[in-house]
Amino acid sequence: MAVLRKCARPLLASVFLSGGLSTLRDPKRVAAAAEPVAVPLGSRIPRLTEDPERLVRINGAVQVGAGVMLATGRLPRAAALALAGSLVPTTLAGHAWWKEEDPERRAAQRTQFIKNLSLLGGLLLAAADTHGKPSVAYRSRTAAKSGVSRSRATAKSGASRGRSAAKAGRHAVRHTRRDATGALSGAVKSLR
Known part of the structure; x- marks a missing residue:
């Protein structure tokens, strides 16, 4: 199972590394599409900017940082949760297929939306993976009982x-x- 993890994590992280680097290089390219999600998100979370371009850069940086951590196996559960958190606004802003009028663009955006949902499922599995060791909750219950x-x-x-x-x-x-x-x-x- 360890070999499987060593192969699967970098594969799962690759899409976030690629997308995050692309966003960091050219945030203006996606800032306009992110604005409907970024501005309300920035206004609801204290100390977070409402500037869509800066929020897109932050999201890209999270994707690159957490992607590297997941790919290398450094705090993989936390990295998977961070990537899952960054994927939600990215998906809502970038692949709002329900807003598309053109049937071909609508189908393409729906496919990307579903792909991101699949990635979210993989990230949630990676976040729950305990490397075959008992979870913290199990260890806590066992320690309490043995105590x-x-x-x-x-x-x-x-x-x-x-x-x-x-x-x-x-x-x-x-x-x-x-x-x-x-x-x-x-x-x-x-x-x-």
Whole structure:
């Protein structure tokens, strides 16, 4: 399975690297198409610019950065989520097939829209991939259960140790009492 991941991740990342680099080189080419999505997005998210050209550059940079991370296997789950997040506005802005009047352009845009949905599905699978290791949620539940079991075992062994210590304490008190009684009677005899 490791070989499959090493091949699949770069293949999945390639479309984002290509598209992101293209957008970074010439953001004006796609800024006009991105404007209907970019401006409302920029106005809703604080500290995000409403300038479509800058938003397109940011999106391109995210696609290149996260694409490189996914292709090289560096934080692949986070990279896949970042790419999925960048793909949604790209798809809505660039492939709004429902707005096209020409039947041929409409069919072409619908095909691109569906292709991007397929990429989104692949990215979500990559984001959920745990490399065959248990997920964080599973490990948390297991740790919580074993923590409860360990605390019960610790409490039982602590109680057992406590009983042993109490028994040893009683034994020591008996011996100390006997020794003290013997010493006291010896002292009394020596005084006589």
